[in-house]
Amino acid sequence: MKPYSFTAELYHSSVPEVVKKLRVGVPPIEVYKDNVFRQNDVQAILNGGWELFKTDISSFFQLFDAEVPIADRLSTYNQLLFKAIEATEVVRVWKKA
Amino acid sequence: MEEGLAPPMKQLVSNAVLSREALNDRLNREELIVSPLLDREKQVGNGSIDISLGTKFITSQRSHITQIDPRDLGKENIRQFQKSRVVGFGHKFTLHPHNFVLGSTFEFIKMPLDLCGFVLSRSAYGRAGLLIATATYVHPGWQGCLTLELENLGEVPIILRPLTDIGQLVVMHSMELRDPKKPKTIPVGPAFTTLSKNTRWAKLDYLETFFR
Numbered sequence: 189m190k191p192y193s194f195t196a197e198l199y200h201s202s203v204p205e206v207v208k209k210l211r212v213g214v215p216p217i218e219v220y221k222d223n224v225f226r227q228n229d230v231q232a233i234l235n236g237g238w239e240l241f242k243t244d245i246s247s248f249f250q251l252f253d254a255e256v257p258i259a260d261r262l263s264t265y266n267q268l269l270f271k272a273i274e275a276t277e278v279v280r281v282w283k284k285a
Numbered sequence: 286m287e288e289g290l291a292p293p294m295k296q297l298v299s300n301a302v303l304s305r306e307a308l309n310d311r312l313n314r315e316e317l318i319v320s321p322l323l324d325r326e327k328q329v330g331n332g333s334i335d336i337s338l339g340t341k342f343i344t345s346q347r348s349h350i351t352q353i354d355p356r357d358l359g360k361e362n363i364r365q366f367q368k369s370r371v372v373g374f375g376h377k378f379t380l381h382p383h384n385f386v387l388g389s390t391f392e393f394i395k396m397p398l399d400l401c402g403f404v405l406s407r408s409a410y411g412r413a414g415l416l417i418a419t420a421t422y423v424h425p426g427w428q429g430c431l432t433l434e435l436e437n438l439g440e441v442p443i444i445l446r447p448l449t450d451i452g453q454l455v456v457m458h459s460m461e462l463r464d465p466k467k468p469k470t471i472p473v474g475p476a477f478t479t480l481s482k483n484t485r486w487a488k489l490d491y492l493e494t495f496f497r
Contacts, residue, residue, distance in 0.1 A: 213428055213471045215393050217320045220313055225325070253467040264471050271393060271430075271473040274340075278374060278391075278448070279321050 194231045202228060206236025210265070211244070213251045215272035217279070227276040237269045303400070303456045305331045311397070317456065318395035318428075323448070333453040336390045336404070339430060340447045341474035342370045342378060343387035355480040356489075367477065378445040380415070380437045387475035388417075388433045391448055395428040401459040404431060410451050414439025417452045426465040429472040 202219075206228055209216035216233055218225045228236075240248060249261045303311065308329050311317035319336070322328045328335040348366040367387075372378045380386055396402060402423035406416060416436045423431065433452065437443050445451075470476070 212395075213468075214318055214395055215320070215473070217393070220315055223313075225320075225322075227321070251467065251471075253469050256469050260470065267473045268471065275321050275391070275393075279323065281374075282323050282448075 194229075194235070198232075199235060202232035203236045203239055206232050207240045210236060210240050210268065211247050213248065213264075213268065215268040215275065217272050217275045227279050228272065230273055230276065233269060233272045233276065237265075241265070301458060302332045303458070305329055308334060308456060311400070311456075316397045317400060319392050319454065321392065328450070330453070333405075333455045335407070335450040336392050336394075336431070336452045336454050337448050337450050338433070338445060339389040339391040339474065340371050340373060341389055342372060343367050343475045343477060344370055345385060355478075355483075356486050357481060362481075369474075372445075372447055374447050376447070380435060380443045380445055382414075382437050382440050382442065385434065385436045388435050388445070389430040389472070389475040390433065390452070391430070393428070393430055393473065394423065394454070396423055396425055396456075398426045398465060399459055399461040400456055401425050402457065403455045404433070405453050405455060407451060407453055413443060414441075415443055415451065423454070425459045425462050428468070429470075430474060432472065432475045 205219040205221075206216040209219075216228050216236055218227050245265070248265055249258065252261050252264075308317070312319065312322075312329070319334050322334070323337070345367050350362075350366050353366075370378075378386075394402075404418040404421045404423065406418065410417065414437055416438055417433045418431075419434045435445070
């Protein structure tokens with residue numbers, strides 16, 4: 189079996205789209221490229237989640253009303269990532285059915 | 286297309302329900318987000334997008350509470366008679382006659398600032414006695430998984446399965462919002478009621494003491 193590796197090339201082709209979605213508060217489930225919607229990999233979602241968290245999470249926090257505590261904003265961020273992971277897996281299984 | 290039209294016709298066109306082509310165009314440009322669509326070809330119809338049931342529910346249960354006063358429906362009180370539940374993919378949820386449960390859409394929705402939407406039951410489910418939404422308006426700029434108020438109006442239990450296409454989202458043009466309010470949350474499941482935060486309670490309290 190060929191060992192799997194999330195290469196730098198894969199990172200650069202998939203993670204920016206994930207980050208773009210997360211930044212506007214949308215779960216990064218799929219991306220529209222070459223006239224089709226493709227599901228993001230779980231690896232891309234997790235890497236994108238970390239990238240935005242480590243580099244520019246304040247842009248995500250700014251989406252919310254000023255009254256919302258940071259902990260709640262962060263909780264929403266996690267929920268969006270969970271939603272993306274759940275949905276991409278369901279779509280993958282749905283296509284096989 | 287709108288350029289040559291007289292003002293009343295222009296208004297008519299701008300208020301129109303989006304056709305399949307217009308919906309696909311907005312979806313492809315990722316201005317309108319309804320994601321993921323499991324059967325894109327079938328789900329995007331002429332004038333509406335089919336939406337599916339998600340896995341998260343809020344169920345009401347019998348409790349020692351004698352009545353519900355919306356004014357006191359804070360987080361603590363709600364949890365005395367409503368509970369969150371997850372029904373996994375491939376599993377079922379039985380909605381008994383005249384029972385009520387909150388569900389949510391599987392699809393995540395993001396409306397651009399110049400569109401709004403209405404959630405409607407699919408007639409096939411409506412005829413089986415299932416009502417899916419009572420607060421049906423989706424505001425321009427809103428984003429999240431929509432909370433659905435599911436009620437079995439019939440006399441026999443109805444089986445609900447996550448991912449069934451139980452509703453439809455009709456999308457219409459709206460006057461573009463200039464200064465949209467920032468959200469307090471971006472829900473990915475059904476939301477508990479926020480009635481206790483209604484700003485009218487203080488005024489109503491005052492009226493109560495004034496007129497007594």
